[in-house]
Amino acid sequence: MSRPFELMVDGQVWDIVALSLGVSGAAVLLAAVIGIPAGAWLGLRRFRGQAWLTTLVYTGMGFPPVVIGLLVYLLLSRQGPVGALDWLFTPAAMILAQTVLAVPLVTGVTMTSVQAVDPALRPQLRALGATDRQIVRTVLTEARQGVLLGLVAGFGAAISEVGAVILVGGNIEGRTRVLTTAIVLETRQGRYDLALALAAILFVLAFVANALVVHLQARIR
Amino acid sequence: MRIRGLLVASAVLAAVCGCAQETSVLRLATTTSTQDSGLLDAILPDFEREHDATVEVIAVGTGQALQLGEAGDVDVVLVHAREQEDAFVEAGHGVDRRDVMENDFVIVGPRSDPAAVAGEVDAGLALQRIAGAGWIFVSRGDGSGTHSAEQQLWEAAGIAPTGPWYESVGQGMGETLTIADEQQAYTLSDRATLLARQEEGIGLVVVSEGDERLRNPYGIITVNPERHDGVDAGLAAAFTDWLTSAATQDAIAGYQRNGEQLFFVGEG
Numbered sequence: 445m446s447r448p449f450e451l452m453v454d455g456q457v458w459d460i461v462a463l464s465l466g467v468s469g470a471a472v473l474l475a476a477v478i479g480i481p482a483g484a485w486l487g488l489r490r491f492r493g494q495a496w497l498t499t500l501v502y503t504g505m506g507f508p509p510v511v512i513g514l515l516v517y518l519l520l521s522r523q524g525p526v527g528a529l530d531w532l533f534t535p536a537a538m539i540l541a542q543t544v545l546a547v548p549l550v551t552g553v554t555m556t557s558v559q560a561v562d563p564a565l566r567p568q569l570r571a572l573g574a575t576d577r578q579i580v581r582t583v584l585t586e587a588r589q590g591v592l593l594g595l596v597a598g599f600g601a602a603i604s605e606v607g608a609v610i611l612v613g614g615n616i617e618g619r620t621r622v623l624t625t626a627i628v629l630e631t632r633q634g635r636y637d638l639a640l641a642l643a644a645i646l647f648v649l650a651f652v653a654n655a656l657v658v659h660l661q662a663r664i665r
Numbered sequence: 666m667r668i669r670g671l672l673v674a675s676a677v678l679a680a681v682c683g684c685a686q687e688t689s690v691l692r693l694a695t696t697t698s699t700q701d702s703g704l705l706d707a708i709l710p711d712f713e714r715e716h717d718a719t720v721e722v723i724a725v726g727t728g729q730a731l732q733l734g735e736a737g738d739v740d741v742v743l744v745h746a747r748e749q750e751d752a753f754v755e756a757g758h759g760v761d762r763r764d765v766m767e768n769d770f771v772i773v774g775p776r777s778d779p780a781a782v783a784g785e786v787d788a789g790l791a792l793q794r795i796a797g798a799g800w801i802f803v804s805r806g807d808g809s810g811t812h813s814a815e816q817q818l819w820e821a822a823g824i825a826p827t828g829p830w831y832e833s834v835g836q837g838m839g840e841t842l843t844i845a846d847e848q849q850a851y852t853l854s855d856r857a858t859l860l861a862r863q864e865e866g867i868g869l870v871v872v873s874e875g876d877e878r879l880r881n882p883y884g885i886i887t888v889n890p891e892r893h894d895g896v897d898a899g900l901a902a903a904f905t906d907w908l909t910s911a912a913t914q915d916a917i918a919g920y921q922r923n924g925e926q927l928f929f930v931g932e933g
């Protein structure tokens with residue numbers, strides 16, 4: 445078990461952890477900016493084609509990361525439509541892929557929790573003279589536990605996926621190597637002790653994120 | 666109906682299991698190059714017919730292939746990293762190592778050749794030019810046979826490859842070639858995988874080849890049957906004899922892809 449220890453001391457492991465947190469954290473922030481308004485809109489409005497859009501969001505919630513990785517790869521490749529950005533094999537590409545992965549999760553969970561808010565609330569608010577914007581804000585506040593859960597689900601999906609980040613990030617040491625791709629690499633080399641150590645770190649991160657949510661939910665109840 | 670369906674299913678299952686028991690199984694851990702090049706698919710059916718056996722191929726990196734052998738999860742390993750192979754046998758994990766064949770590595774890069782490597786036969790000097798130009802070099806970085814060959818070349822060139830121009834990606838040969846192609850970078854590849862990828866349309870070309878140090882010999886090792894009960898020593902010996910027999914060696918030398926011979930045998 446000396447090699448994992450060495451790597452932790454010389455800081456490589458912490459660089460990998462920091463990049464994992466940074467990439468997945470940024471992806472979830474972006475997913476929140478897109479997914480929370482989208483989920484609120486889907487949950488509060490009635491319009492033609494809503495069933496189709498809802499189905500699309502639900503499909504997105506279970507979409508294989510490797511397919512998202514493939515599409516983002518083709519988009520960013522030198523022959524792709526935005527190859528000139530030079531994003532392929534950079535953390536930016538990884539954030540983009542994980543955002544695509546997390547947006548349906550945040551949208552879908554926000555939508556269902558907004559729909560679960562007491563339907564009598566909105567007419568009451570309107571009778572009190574609230575604007576649309578104020579109504580949405582109040583409903584989202586009521587649904588905050590569910591929204592929070594959606595964000596954590598998005599974060600969990602992002603930080604634990606490997607198929608997309610290895611395709612668009614390239615697993616470049618010191619630049620685009622994250623926990624999951626490092627685990628794949630160490631396992632392929634037969635260094636199971638190090639792979640297990642990295643897996644333990646990933647588990648602890650996921651556990652801490654969820655513990656934080658349970659704690660917050662208890663406080664805002 | 667449901668019960669009858671179950672009965673039929675279990676009868677089929679029993680038949681399948683029965684067959685599997687009669688046919689013996691040889692577990693072979695090897696590197697991705699032997700499978701990806703199509704060589705194994707071309708030659709293995711002959712052994713399977715001759716010995717009424719099934720060969721289960723597990724294609725991984727040399728490092729993991731040797732680990733699988735050490736753990737007794739396979740019967741034989743076919744890999745290319747001489748130093749690691751010798752260490753494996755010395756440690757008592759394997760026995761009866763024999764030379765099988767060899768292919769060669771090539772240094773590849775973009776057609777525009779920004780580091781002006783083309784025509785440099787000395788692999789060490791070729792790498793020095795790439796490093797000197799500070800152009801991107803993509804390394805397998807996965808402890809594979811190709812990776813260790815690359816590391817030995819850098820050492821011989823007197824260069825410690827670090828810095829933003831050196832990208833260690835920890836992936837297979839195919840992925841590494843893709844990454845190099847996207848970035849118009851240089852890399853070290855085995856010729857077989859390069860040819861296969863060129864057929865699929867990557868634009869990288871050979872810029873340096875022919876150095877004696879780019880030879881890439883493959884060896885077969887039987888996992889030590891005294892250490893692991895599960896190892897089928899008889900079948901493993903039969904496989905090693907078959908693989909090094911004159912007929913199989915001819916078949917290996919005759920295997921071509923796109924009109925090019927990929928593996929060489931004997932004096933090579």
